[in-house]
Amino acid sequence: xxxxxxxxxxxxxxxxxxxxxxxxxxxxxxxxxxxxxxxxxxxxxxxxxxxxxxxxxxxxxxxxxxxxxxxxxxxxxxxxxxxxxxxxxxxxxxxxxxxxxxxxxxxxxxxxxxxxxxxxxxxxxxxxxxxxxxxxxxxxxxxxxxxxxxxxxxxxxxxxxxxxxxxxxxxxxxxxxxxxxxxxxxxxxxxxxxxxxxxxxxxxxxxxxxxxxxxxxxxxxxxxxxxxxxxxxxxxxxxxxxxxxxxxxxxxxxxxxxxxxxx
Amino acid sequence: xxxxxxxxxxxxxxxxxxxxxxxxxxxxxxxxxxxxxxxxxxxxxxxxxxxxxxxxxxxxxxxxxxxxxxxxxxxxxxxxxxxxxxxxxxxxxxxxxxxxxxxxxxxxxxxxxxxxxxxxxxxxxxxxxxxxxxxxxxxxxxxxxxxxxxxxxxxxxxxxxxxxxxxxxxxxxxxxxxxxxxxxxxxxxxxxxxxxxxxxxxxxxxxxxxxxxxxxxxxxxxxxxxxxxxxxxxxxxxxxxxxxxxxxxxxxxxxxxxxxxxxxxxxxxxxxxxxxxxxxxxxxxxxxxxxxxxxxxxxxxxxxxxxxxxxxxxxxxxxxxxxxxxxxxxxxxxxxxxxxxxxxxxxxxxxxxxxxxxxxxxxxxxxxxxxxxxxxxxxxxxxxxxxxxxxxxxxxxxxxxxxxxxxxxxxxxxxxxxxxxxxxxxxxxxxxxxxxxxxxxxxxxxxxxxxxxxxxxxxxxxxxxxxxxxxxxxxxxxxxxxxxxxxxxxxx
Numbered sequence: 001x002x003x004x005x006x007x008x009x010x011x012x013x014x015x016x017x018x019x020x021x022x023x024x025x026x027x028x029x030x031x032x033x034x035x036x037x038x039x040x041x042x043x044x045x046x047x048x049x050x051x052x053x054x055x056x057x058x059x060x061x062x063x064x065x066x067x068x069x070x071x072x073x074x075x076x077x078x079x080x081x082x083x084x085x086x087x088x089x090x091x092x093x094x095x096x097x098x099x100x101x102x103x104x105x106x107x108x109x110x111x112x113x114x115x116x117x118x119x120x121x122x123x124x125x126x127x128x129x130x131x132x133x134x135x136x137x138x139x140x141x142x143x144x145x146x147x148x149x150x151x152x153x154x155x156x157x158x159x160x161x162x163x164x165x166x167x168x169x170x171x172x173x174x175x176x177x178x179x180x181x182x183x184x185x186x187x188x189x190x191x192x193x194x195x196x197x198x199x200x201x202x203x204x205x206x207x208x209x210x211x212x213x214x215x216x217x218x219x220x221x222x223x224x225x226x227x228x229x230x231x232x233x234x235x236x237x238x239x240x241x242x243x244x245x246x247x248x249x250x251x252x253x254x255x256x257x258x259x260x261x262x263x
Numbered sequence: 264x265x266x267x268x269x270x271x272x273x274x275x276x277x278x279x280x281x282x283x284x285x286x287x288x289x290x291x292x293x294x295x296x297x298x299x300x301x302x303x304x305x306x307x308x309x310x311x312x313x314x315x316x317x318x319x320x321x322x323x324x325x326x327x328x329x330x331x332x333x334x335x336x337x338x339x340x341x342x343x344x345x346x347x348x349x350x351x352x353x354x355x356x357x358x359x360x361x362x363x364x365x366x367x368x369x370x371x372x373x374x375x376x377x378x379x380x381x382x383x384x385x386x387x388x389x390x391x392x393x394x395x396x397x398x399x400x401x402x403x404x405x406x407x408x409x410x411x412x413x414x415x416x417x418x419x420x421x422x423x424x425x426x427x428x429x430x431x432x433x434x435x436x437x438x439x440x441x442x443x444x445x446x447x448x449x450x451x452x453x454x455x456x457x458x459x460x461x462x463x464x465x466x467x468x469x470x471x472x473x474x475x476x477x478x479x480x481x482x483x484x485x486x487x488x489x490x491x492x493x494x495x496x497x498x499x500x501x502x503x504x505x506x507x508x509x510x511x512x513x514x515x516x517x518x519x520x521x522x523x524x525x526x527x528x529x530x531x532x533x534x535x536x537x538x539x540x541x542x543x544x545x546x547x548x549x550x551x552x553x554x555x556x557x558x559x560x561x562x563x564x565x566x567x568x569x570x571x572x573x574x575x576x577x578x579x580x581x582x583x584x585x586x587x588x589x590x591x592x593x594x595x596x597x598x599x600x601x602x603x604x605x606x607x608x609x610x611x612x613x614x615x616x617x618x619x620x621x622x623x624x625x626x627x628x629x630x631x632x633x634x635x636x637x638x639x640x641x642x643x644x645x646x647x648x649x650x651x652x653x654x655x656x657x658x659x660x661x662x663x664x665x666x667x668x669x670x671x672x673x674x675x676x677x678x679x680x681x682x683x684x685x686x687x688x689x690x691x692x693x694x695x696x697x698x699x700x701x702x703x704x705x706x707x708x709x710x711x712x713x714x715x716x717x718x719x720x721x722x723x724x725x726x727x728x729x730x731x732x733x734x735x736x737x738x739x740x741x742x743x744x745x746x747x748x749x750x751x752x753x754x755x
Contacts (some may be wrong), residue, residue, distance in 0.1 A: 085463075
């Protein structure tokens with residue numbers, strides 16, 4: 001579970017890559033980096049099948065985050081607690097160099113019929129957390145939503161090479177869940193970081209957030225040169241977020257000792 | 264392909280988050296309760312609400328002096344457009360210690376009259392969307408009133424008048440006013456959250472609907488294109504079949520004709536073996552010609568070129584003549600062919616030649632699929648009401664004791680070129696168009712064909728025909744394979 005965390009920091013500004021300012025389809029990519037307003041918006045989208053625990057992830061993050069660095073958790077759900085449009089949790093901070101950074105965490109509605117909404121919410125995502133149900137019986141659903149994610153990314157002109165994905169295997173506590181060996185097997189099938197979780201108990205939630213933010217940062221840094229252009233290193237980016245989150249009891253506790261317990 | 268940027272991707276302004284009218288109502292209620300004026304501006308200086316209370320006479324009096332007007336305008340400008348920061352004369356507000364943590368960014372701006380304003384930035388997700396200006400109020404800690412900065416505006420300034428007017432301005436400790444302002448801030452956050460939820464969801468609802476619409480339109484377009492392609496292919500196939508059949512028939516007629524002349528010895532006598540060979544050429548030629556004729560029939564049906572002509576006819580004669588034409592074939596194969604006719608004679612209307620072809624096709628099939636020693640029966644019923652077509656009519660039933668047809672093939676056998684056994688090693692020959700023709704002709708009469716069968720025991724084809732086809736004397740028949748319906752012409 002802790003793999004994403006143990007990868008460590010890339011604190012040193014890396015040699016600046018030549019930034020190709022175009023997507024594979026020729027359109028310009030839009031890093032939401034506004035120099036005039038000195039503002040960077042990072043959009044993270046929690047994607048996955050219905051009832052896989054996307055909203056639960058956001059609720060857990062909301063609970064553990066200091067109120068002064070986050071907005072309220074906006075959820076729009078149907079009477080039976082299914083996400084209707086999306087959930088939104090904004091987290092914001094100012095960098096040492098005076099840049100305003102907004103991290104917006106979105107979930108998509110999981111029900112099949114809401115594909116159009118899913119596609120809209122996915123627009124302009126900087127990274128995706130794919131929340132999968134670890135039960136063996138859920139494999140076909142996971143696969144079909146994985147396919148759906150790739151289709152909608154393509155439709156939105158998002159190049160999978162530039163928009164990193166982190167996979168969370170949620171519901172590890174349920175019967176019929178995949179074994180560690182099977183999860184390891186799934187990890188080997190692709191390059192995406194994989195995190196195990198029991199979101200309802202907060203297990204693996206922050207680890208997933210860490211992995212997805214780290215991936216988003218690295219991708220944005222490669223494309224927009226965050227460390228060079230706005231003097232925002234990976235360590236600062238992650239610290240600004242996680243120092244305001246109660247990490248107690250998680251893999252992140254050693255790296256970001258909780259300053260205050262969440263209310 | 265995308266319809267522009269989603270509302271989720273852009274910054275939302277204060278005006279979009281607050282419902283103008285009801286927000287003004289809320290502010291009015293607040294002002295009436297606490298007797299302090301409230302102005303709300305967005306980050307561009309646009310005014311969202313401006314409710315005054317108590318200070319009108321006093322400020323009007325000050326404003327009546329040119330220097331008072333100048334200083335007043337400057338203060339109002341500072342409050343409205345100046346930075347919400349500790350500069351340009353602003354200072355930290357006087358607060359109760361418990362309020363301090365909640366008062367992030369709040370500043371006090373003193374007026375030259377001795378009154379004060381408190382300004383609160385409207386913070387939303389780390390952004391400053393605008394400001395709330397509270398005041399002016401009369402601070403309790405103010406010493407002498409009016410202060411020199413006010414009296415010096417004019418030699419004619421009447422301090423007593425000013426004191427009288429300022430009585431109507433709310434008098435309170437600054438910390439109390441600040442606390443009221445913080446309450447307002449809390450209320451505002453709730454309104455903003457509700458407003459954001461409403462705004463984003465309604466916008467997203469519209470976006471999702473548009474997106475769905477776009478998707479549907481795209482899909483429709485694709486389907487239409489595919490449909491057109493299929494229609495074109497179908498037309499092409501019919502035209503091809505008609506041409507090919509015609510081109511095949513002409514030389515074949517010559518082959519048969521010349522073989523016949525040879526067999527009859529017109530080119531000199533042949534020995535017995537030679538006559539056998541030539542007769543075989545003739546037989547096979549006839550079979551081929553029949554096949555080509557039926558291919559031509561079906562291609563003309565599919566091209567919509569066949570018209571049925573209805574005239575009075577005798578079903579008894581129809582059945583009898585079909586049976587006698589099949590007699591030689593059945594005898595040769597060793598299959599018994601029986602006909603059963605009703606006691607009472609009756610007449611009907613129809614296309615005699617086409618209906619004969621229907622019965623002949625059914626009988627040919629029956630004989631073909633019935634092994635030696637089997638029986639084929641054809642039965643003509645009396646003229647009665649036929650529920651299947653809801654009309655007076657009759658049935659022609661062709662039964663055999665042959666191999667039968669699997670139930671899941673009942674629909675398919677009526678399609679052109681369909682064979683139950685389509686393998687290259689199949690036992691029974693044919694092109695698979697006899698039943699397609701049967702179906703077309705029967706339906707052209709307003710009748711139906713039914714099939715029942717049991718594997719290895721036999722099949723029964725029932726043709727149900729009306730005594731008089733409805734209304735017309737002739738009708739163009741449509742292809743047996745259900746074609747896609749063209750949409751009706753637009754009415755508007």
